[in-house]
Amino acid sequence: MGRPSAREQILDAFQEILIESGSAAVTLDAVAARAKVSKGGLLYHFGSKDALLNGLLDRLLRLTAADIEHARTAPEGVLQYYLRSSVTDASMDNPGHRCSVAVLRLLSSESKVAETMVEVGRRWTALLAEHIDDPLTAEIVSVLGDGLYLRATMGGPAPQPLLERLPEVLHRLGAT
Structure with a gap:
């Protein structure tokens, strides 16, 4: 598997800052540094903090759609999959769940x-x-x-x- 695109690296960085430190820690400079891109590179892909947020929300919808498709064929069945994957500690390796947790961190800056x-x-x-x-x-x-x-x-x-x-x-x- 190749290295993620700069756009995905930026979204990964934004998401991880939200999960680890909350929305108060999010600045364009912090996201660029975490993604190991220049601020100009970040702005090339996301022209503003609002565009960055929209990118993360789009990612969440894409990952949710993929997770729902996975749940349809999960060996344990949809109900067990849904409930087990709804528990934060048990499913933080689930990309859709991690993205959801990051988005929910935006609800509170404190x-x-x-x-x-x-x-x-x-x-x-x-x-x-x-x-x-x-x-x-x-x-x-x-x-x-x-x-x-x-x-x-x-x-x-x-x-x-x-x-x-x-x-x-x-x-x-x-x-x-």
């Missing part, structure tokens, strides 16, 4: 924001565990809530069938 949100999640999970006898079910309900919350935060559509049938969902989970 690490203390992410730390606070992790603590908020921990507190909610603890409360659920107090009210649901089975710890695994409490964790499932917590993760389900996280997904609903993330989707709403991103402006995505509310999953109406799930919300309309929430009592049934909770009953199936044994959480009522």
Whole structure:
């Protein structure tokens, strides 16, 4: 396998800076240095920070499409593949996941924001565990809530069938 193009090296550098240090560390100079290209070379491929972001978002959509195709034929099946690859530590070698993590780092330019949100999640999970006898079910309900919350935060559509049938969902989970 040959060396990646300068364009891909620049996107790799941008992505890794986001993952390692967050958006506050991203400057065109830092990305160029990490990619081992001149600032002029970076600007040749991406004329602005916004163009660089658009390049990363395009990469995420391409990698997601490829990952979805892989999931369709995964030996463990789509559901197990989806859930296992959704766990950060277990799938950081997945290029689509790494790109997604980098993009999500853009949501907060302050690490203390992410730390606070992790603590908020921990507190909610603890409360659920107090009210649901089975710890695994409490964790499932917590993760389900996280997904609903993330989707709403991103402006995505509310999953109406799930919300309309929430009592049934909770009953199936044994959480009522």
